[in-house]
C-alpha cells in the first residue's frame with residue numbers, strides 16, 4: 527500500500543489542517559477560509575503515425591520509467607494544449623511538428639509522483655512530424671515504431687488509461 531503524501535498545512539495562513547479535511551480533494555481551511563482544490567492536471571500528447579506504425583517513447587524518469595509512452599507532457603498554466611504537445615515533442619524527440627486534430631480525451635490517469643497520487647486528464651492529438659530525423663532527449667530515453675500486432679502484444683504501456691487509447695488507435699488508424 528502506498529504511503530500517499532497529503533497536504534498538511536494551509537498554503538495561505540500556514541494553519542495545520544484538522545482531521546478529516548486532509549483526505550478530501552478540497553481542503554477547506556477552518557482558520558482563514560481559503561479553499562485548496564486538487565483538480566485533474568491536463569496533459570497533451572501526440573499520436574504519431576507513419577508507414578502504418580505508431581511512434582512511442584521509452585520513459586526516462588519515474589513514474590513508470592522504462593515503460594512505453596506517448597510523447598507529450600503537462601500543459602503549463604496559460605499554455606494552449608496544442609502548443610504544449612508541439613513543445614513536448616520538440617523536447618523529447620528534437621523534431622518540429624504540427625497538430626492535425628484532436629484524436630481523443632482519456633483518463634483519469636493515476637499519476638504517482640514523489641509519493642503524491644495525482645490525477646491527469648489526457649488530451650491526445652494526431653500529429654504530423656515536419657521531418658523524420660528523431661533524437662530522443664529530456665523525458666525520453668529511446669523511441670520505437672510499433673505496428674498493429676506489436677501494439678496488441680504490448681505489455682509495458684505506461685498507464686492503464688492508455689490501454690483503451692491504444693485499442694482505439696489500432697482500430698481507427700492502423701491496418
Ligand SMILES: [Zn+2]
Nearest residue numbers: 536539555558
Ligand atoms: Zn488558512
